[in-house]
Amino acid sequence: MSTEPETTEEAGPGTPDTPEAPGAETAPEPAPEPRESPAEGTDPHGAGGGFGEGEGKAEGASGGDGDGSAGRLSEAEAELAAQRVERERIERRKAEKQGAIESGTKLSGTAADLLAAVRAVESGEKPTATVFAESAPAPRRPAPEPARRPQPTPAPAVVTSGAPAQHTVESVRGVLAEGGAPEALAPQVAAALGEGADSALREDPWQLLRIGGVRPDQADGFARALLGGACGPDDERRGRAVTVWLLEQAALAGHTALDLPTLTAALDRQGVPDPDAAVQDTLAEAEALAFQDALEDPTGTAPQGADEGEGQEEERPVRVLVGLERYALAEESLADGLARLVNSLSKDAEQAWQAAADAASGGTAELVRAVAGHGLVLHTGAEAARAEPAALLDAARAVGLRAFAVCHTPDGRRRLAALPGGADADAAERGVGTVAGLLSGAEGPGRDADGALELDLLIVLDAPQLDVESAAMLVESLPDGARMVLSGDPAVLWSAGPGRVFADLLTARACPQIASRVPDPGPIGELVSGIGIGELSQVEAPGKEVVIVPVRDAGEAVHRTVQLVVDSVPRAIGIPADQTVVITPGHGGAAGTRALNAALKERLNPGPGRFGGFDPGDRIAYAPAPGRTVPGVVVKADTEGLHLACAGAPVVVPRERVEGSVRHGWALTAHQAVGARWPAAVVVLPGDAAQALSRPWVYTAFGRAERHLSVVHGVEQALPSAVAQTLAKPRTTRLPTLLRTQVPAGG
Structure with missing residues (x-):
């Protein structure tokens, strides 16, 4: 290392200013400051309880991607359409499953109350005080065979705008002006609440919290302006809205769910008089879901009396989690899909895989052999280690297997396609794309009649950047018998979206793990x-x-x-x-x-x-x-x-x-x-x-x-201290628990 000697010009003075919390890894606090992400959330509001001009552009919202022609779907629109199809498919699958969410063991107090609330919601009833005295729900139902993801509808010749109707926007604009909120929020509110958004906003002003960047104190001021003395901190509409807002903030921080005590404590800090009632009401209105997950015994010892044949069942520790439906369903769908890959290994291409393994050498041979015998394989390593999955891709394609590799960014796709063995071929010819391009249909192979990708092998590089929704869509897109390799550097930052898929899989040890021994060169x-x-x-x-x-x-x-x-x-x-x-x-x-x-x-x-x-x-x-x-x-x-x-x-x-x-x-x-x-x-x-x-x-x-x-x-000294002591802050996820129930350790 050297000290910069190139210039002698004096630096200008400056005053340090506190930066926005980057949130490279955010704390499990459910209401963090805005965190660093690929696109930071835009806050259009000023300080305090009022609204004001915001600063900064493009730090959180999505934008159109395309060539500007009216006759095409942009990549972003196609991806969002594919996500909608996937969520609809997941919801249909969950509706077909019988029974309540897993109850685990005996519970009492608030945990049992919440699980009883879930049962009541599933039966179409709103929980009452007497419902919370019921016993724990029935045991978790057995998971059916995962259904394949349907093929997204092809883009039509003419794409109609997804923007809300102008009359709806104008109606919402009037309500916002009456409540003292920025009229510029009207298109977002109209898109979020749909037709009749103005009436919905008048009836429940705290629905404004569904708009990114709006804070509870600002929504409170808006509600007071519209409702006057008819609103207060104990309003159940406020309790529901703040609960959902906290869960959304937790998702921005990377959590797919929150522990019940963490959620109720956060509600208390937001001035909700009865946090337990707010959570109960949110569950009753199906705006969130509750889960009871059994925890592993850290000692690994058997229950007392088991060896003596006393027949006594010791209660296992459990935790009650509350999360938004979209992330809960995505995490369950991901666990189901991973179990399907592990348990449905095809033997049809066994001879081809043997030929690929015979032709490989070094670390690549170890990786090829692992993939030949398993439906899911994890591969870890830094930048130089990308050569091994690239060689795996080439070896599989050389023996006639349908293989494709995806990266997190276009630059990753470029670097992978340029590795030795593919210098004379572009990314498409070598079988390389991006996650977004594959999911939107802009890149990669076609789909079969069941909507599954026509692949024998999918390699996903930059795997730590996979959030639960993208990971679920990828896994559900694979046909039975296909193989999947997740490759990445476990030391980099986790995904911007909720979940820590790669880290959870490494911890679960549900499949073979191949660690590259190729170091990155140079200083x-x-x-x-x-x-x-x-x-x-x-x-x-x-x-x-x-x-x-x-x-x-x-x-x-x-x-x-x-x-x-x-x-x-x-x-x-x-x-x-x-x-x-x-x-x-x-x-x-x-x-x-x-x-x-x-x-x-x-x-x-x-x-x-x-x-x-x-x-x-x-x-x-x-x-x-x-x-x-x-x-x-x-x-x-x-x-x-x-x-x-x-x-x-x-x-x-x-x-x-x-x-x-x-x-x-x-x-x-x-x-x-x-x-x-x-x-x-x-x-x-x-x-x-x-x-x-x-x-x-x-x-x-x-x-x-x-x-x-x-x-x-x-x-x-803060730099060496951070490197030595400050690790990634934990994220609350359910994937390890779900995998334990479906995939035994070691696959």
Whole structure:
């Protein structure tokens, strides 16, 4: 490592500002501050209980993706349509299952009350006080054979707009104005509440909490303006709305459900007088679901008296969880699908797999042999280890097997397709795509009559970035007998969406796990490998592969960052500014992405920003759907919208979606950058970012650099402390429990 020697210009003064919590790994607190994600949630409101102007663009909302023609579905619209079809299929499957949610063992008190409430909801009744005195529900029903995911409806020649009717928007606009809320929220409210949204909002003003960025205190002020003295903190409508809002906030933090005590404590902090009643009412209205999951005995000992034949059944510890239906059904569907893959291994292609294993060598041979004998295999390793699943893909296709590989980002697809063995073929010819492209039907093989992908093998790289919904859709898309490989680096940040699928599977040990022994080369590889095991050590960097730039405050950090990108790295390393990425912990603050992008735009592409703050040539980060970020460049703007070039493809973002889905992209957060790499990376660590650092964040940020890494360092000892001590914060998920009941350890 060396200290940046290239410039002697004095840095300008600056005052540190507290950044927005990046949430690389967020705490299990159900109502966290806005966290770092591929697209940070836009908050259009001011402080306190009133509404005000928001700051920032494209930090959370989804935007259109396509070529702007009226005759095509965009990639994002096709993906969302596929998700709707999948959710409908899951709901139909769940409706066919008999019995109540698993009760586990004997319960009493609030836990038993909540489970009785679930039973009442399933029977079509609203729980009453007497219902909560009933015993625990019946045992969990046996899971039927998972149904294959139906094929999405092909895109029609003409696509009608999904925007709400104008008269609905105008009616909602009037209600918002009457309640003192921003009228700009009208399209979102109309889309969320549908026809008759104005009446629904008048009847229940707290429905405003269904709009991203609205806080409970703001919804309270809106309700007071509409209802006057008829509303109060004990209003059951408020209790339900705040409960659902807390569960949505927990999902943004990565949880698929919340422990009941955590949820009730959060409701108490939000001023709900009777949290238990609020949860009960939310369950009664089917706005959330409750689950009772048996916990493993940490001692592993048998119940007392079992050896003596006393026939006594010891009560097992359980936990009661509450979650939103969409994530609960996705997690159960994922567990069912994984069990199907493990238990339905096809022997039809056994000879072909044997031929592939015979032709492979080294670590690839071990991986091929594992896949030949198992329906689900996990593969772990860093960047260099991607060569092994790439070789597996080529070996399978060489013996006539239908194989396809998907990555998290277009850049990941490019890097995988360029690995040895496929240099002369483009991504499609080699059988490589993205998760979003495969699910939307834009990439990959076709589907059979049952809607299943025509594949014998699906390889998913960047597996830690899979959330439960995407993972469920992938697994349910595979036919019986197909094999699946999930490959990724377990040390990077988890998915932006709820769940921790890859980590849960590694913990469950429900299938073979192949760990690559191929290390990442060079000083950067050595540095990042050490961080992965909690060691931040100095490495030899004779070619200035790693440079440390000390700074005193956030203002100097911004100044030095611009200097590195514009001058030092191009001159000393030979990497131009357009091949350098800046990574910082959060969007806000004096050295967050907003401040850095403003400074970089001023130096690299100054302009008036005539179209929503953008000019041709601006680097951008485009969010075609929540949880996805695609880097690109602004081409032009016209009446159709903002024209972008993203991953070599033209994209037109309609004018009304620009603010919610496009932001400047010279500087990114680590979550936005995960899954991609650049020739050079400048990681900015101002002093006010110390609390945001963790080992996964540092590992992910430093690992985005291929040839050169500059660290703008202002956190002093907080950096080695975070690497050594601050691990990924836990997420509450149900997948390990569901897998234990369906897949024995070891598959």
